[in-house]
Amino acid sequence: MSAPKLIQGYEVVIGFETHTQLQTNSKIFSRAPTAFGAAPNTQACAVDLALPGTLPVMNREAVQCAIKLGLALGSHIAPRSVFARKNYFYPDLPKGYQISQFEIPVVQGGTVSFFVGDEKKTVRxxxxxxxxDAGKSLHEDYQGMSGIDLNRAGTPLLEIVTEPDMGSSDEAVAYARELHKIVTWIGICDGNMQEGSFRCDANVSVRKPGAPLGTRREIKNLNSFKFMQQAIDFEIRWQIEQLQDGHAIQQATVLFDPDTGETRAMRTKEDSADYRYFPDPDLPPLCISEQWIEQTRAHMPELPRAMAERFVQQYGLPEYDASTLTQSPAMAAYFEAAAQASGQPKPASNWVMGELSKRLNADEIGIEAARVSAAQLAQLIGRIHDGTISNAAARQVFDALWSGAGSTVDAVIEAKGLRQMNDTGALEKIVDAVIAANPGNVEQFKAGKDKAFNALVGQVMKASQGKANPQQASELLKARLA
Incomplete structure (x- = not known):
């Protein structure tokens, strides 16, 4: 493990709590729907409102989601877990307590591995x-008053808690991205951060190397990776400045303001004792059989980390490529289809991560809507491999296919006259003409200057209007200049 990164002589320590909204049709303890965007208070039933005489009933699908997550993260799935009441008063919490789990959670332990650049990291x-979930307080357009929307009250959540294993905002964002990928990959969360389906709280502290853990401040409800990085970086700088000025850090819950780029304290941070947890008398222990776990395991998709390892073994890809290509099931499927059809996995990886991803980002579309199919990309890679076209010409073909100017790779090649020159005799004449016209570059090359040779190759490509095979041109030049 690499040494911790120091900032102004301080070591940064970050832990995460992520609220993952589960993709169920109804709430965790009632039959009320969970669809986003409904008019306020139209999706809250008597159970959600905590009316007298109502009792919670556990949603089986929410438990199924928890089992899937435990299997995906290599966690222990508790055969018996217990629900507790977390007591606090807030206007959007109608019961005066939140039903959660405390002493015995359903998923215990596990790891998330990811890359920061080329370095592999693992968070416990x-x-x-x-x-x-609680409801939502509304503070806008209420003539100076606040409103309460209880549509979200009772929505099922999995709160995923890490050890304080991250040491920079880069690591924290990479962890959050990987976790986001996992929960969407296995289908337990839609991952929509703008709608609050995936909300992260970052616990940030700093300390001198070797010192005890510093006092943490919790940045609440980070719902964008960009803001997450900005918030953590600001908080790190703020805490270091406070300590350098001789001030003590007070444990607190803070919010990030994207407009100012700063965090601001919302309230002092509570400890678990402040919530007066006790077992919920209305809910029996949650019991999960080994048979249920194994039935779930049998229907789990190939996980992104396992798929990445397979890509390394099966296709000989670098780990970085394999990790990037497994960002989503759709991207992995696209790559694999192109790699198998072309028989050229590394070029397929390069095209998917390079030109294709650039176009998807520019057009703000997902790979499912790519305007060049995996089969077309495979054919394009095949034409590069068999020498029909150069890499530069291939990009022109890709452009035409993406814009709809051609239906097939071969049709575009013929229509644009991009086929490489395969007539050795014609190419030899061009090479001889270039040598005769550039005596200075020839002399510099013979004096050991490689740039001069590259210039000669460029002249050959120019004279052939880009149709010469660069490798063939280089070999002919070297033979003539030997």
Whole structure:
């Protein structure tokens, strides 16, 4: 493991709590729907409102989601877990407590591995527990008053808690991205951060190397990777400045303001004792059989980390390529189709991560909507491999296919006259003419200057209007200049 990165002589320590909204049709303890965007208070039933005489009933699908997450993260899935009441008063919490898990969570331990650049990192997980979401306070357009929307009250959540294993904002964002990929990959969360389906809280502290852990401040409800990085970086700088000025850090919950780029304290941070947890008397222990776990395991998709390792073994890809190509099931499927059809996995990887990803980002579309199919890309790679076209010409073909100017790779090649020159005799004449016209570059090359040779190759490509095979041109030049 590499040494911790120091900032102004301080070591940064970051842990995460992520609230993952589960993709269920109804709430965790009631039959009320969970669809986003409904009019306020139209999706809250008597159970969600905590009316007298109502009792919670566990949603089986929410438990199924927890089992899937535990299997995906290599966690221990508790055969018996317990629900507790987390007591606090807030206007959007109608019961005056939140049903959560405390002493015995359903998912225990596990790891998340990811890359920061070329370096592999692993974050240990403490737990993931099932709980219900609270409602939402509305402060806009209410003539100076606040409103309460209880549509979200009772929505099922898995709160995923890490050890404080991250040491920079880069690591924190990479972890969050990987976790986001996992929960969407296995289908337990839609991952929509703008709608609050995937919300991260970052616990940030700093300390001198070797010193005890510093006092943490929790940045709440980070719902964009960009803001996550900005918030953590600001908080790190702020805490270091406070300590350097001789001030003590007070444990607190803070919010990030994207407009100012700063965090601001919202309230002092509570400890678990402040919530007066006790077992919920209305809910029996949650019991999960080994048979249920194994049935779930049998229907799990190939996980991104396992798929990345297979790509390394099966296709000979670097780990970085394999990790990038498994960002989503759709991207992995696209790459694999192109690699198998072309028989050229590394070029397929390069095209998917390079030209294709650039176009998808520019057009703000997903790979599912790519305007060049995996079969077309495979054919394009095949024409490069068999020498029909150069890499430069291939980009022109890709452009035409993407814009709809051609239906097939071969049709575009013929229509644009991009086929490489395969007539050795014609190419030899061009090479001889270039040598005769550039005596200075010839002399510099013979004096050991490689740039001069590259200039000669460029002149051959120019004279052939880009149709010469660069490798063939280089070999002919070297033979003539030997």
């Amino acid at each position: 997980l403490v737990r993931a527990h099932l709980e219900e």
